[in-house]
Amino acid sequence: MWGYPEPIGRLVEQFMKLPSIGPKTATRLAFHVLSMSSEDVEGFAKALHDVKHNLTECAICCNITEKTPCSICADASRDDKVLCVVQDPKDVMAMERTHEFNGKYHVLHGAISPMEGVGPNDVRIRELVQRIGTNEEISEIIIATNPNVEGEATAMYISRLLKPFPVRVTRIAHGLPVGGDLEYADEVTLAKALEGRRQI
Structure with missing residues (x-):
């Protein structure tokens, strides 16, 4: 070559x-x-x-780990009532770096994308529904998929799927980054920022 x-x-x-x-x-x-x-x-x-060769999926949250259950699922000090749904294992690491979330996770390993031939059965949504159905302690699901077309479609699909369950389904806020200027923000980002506004 x-x-x-x-x-x-x-x-x-x-x-x-x-x-x-x-x-x-x-x-x-x-x-x-x-x-x-x-x-x-x-x-x-x-x-x-x-x-x-030495990594596997956690039998509970589907995150990558050396042994199952993973260290987060095995941690008794974490809140079992709140579940954060993310697209990829690297999103778990990003959330953990904030030191703000003390619940548990569910990793989808992708997002619904009909254009790429990825449907609900190609990501770990079935495992999420089974997990919620067998664990009565879970009271809130935070959907933290990416703020793009695929992430939004996945979030909407999951929220509809979880309607029959007695859980609160929330979506992480999207909008302007800290230090960003309004004049440089695109319309979608501004719309999301207005949508996610809160009282101060």
């Missing part, structure tokens, strides 16, 4: 499989690996192997 020795060419091709990595960045990364020590390269390879 591109006149490089075959091992470098193969490594460049592998890096290009990663999101937003083009040929130039992939080549730079491949040559960086070449300059790393053998121990660092072996550590990198082991980390890749472990991520693929």
Whole structure:
């Protein structure tokens, strides 16, 4: 590939499989690996192997974990009554960084997107409904899907599905970021900000 020795060419091709990595960045990364020590390269390879082979899904919340139940589901100090529904495992990490949420999670592993052929059965909605149906302690579901078309469609679908259950379904607020200016905000963001207004 591109006149490089075959091992470098193969490594460049592998890096290009990663999101937003083009040929130039992939080549730079491949040559960086070449300059790393053998121990660092072996550590990198082991980390890749472990991520693929040593992780599983939590039997309760569907988050990625080394053992099931995950540490959040097993934590007795967390509020069992409030469940935050997120699209991806990385969203759990984002919520945890705020140190504001002390409930538990449910990870959907995607969002409903008919354009991409992703329906309700392709994400973990069935598991969410089963979880709510078998756990009478849950009193509130916070839907924290992304503020885009797919996230909104998923939130609406879940809220309709949960109508028969005696739980309060809420949606995280969307709107202007802290430090943002009104003049630079798009119409949808401003509409969401007005929708989510609160008394001060």
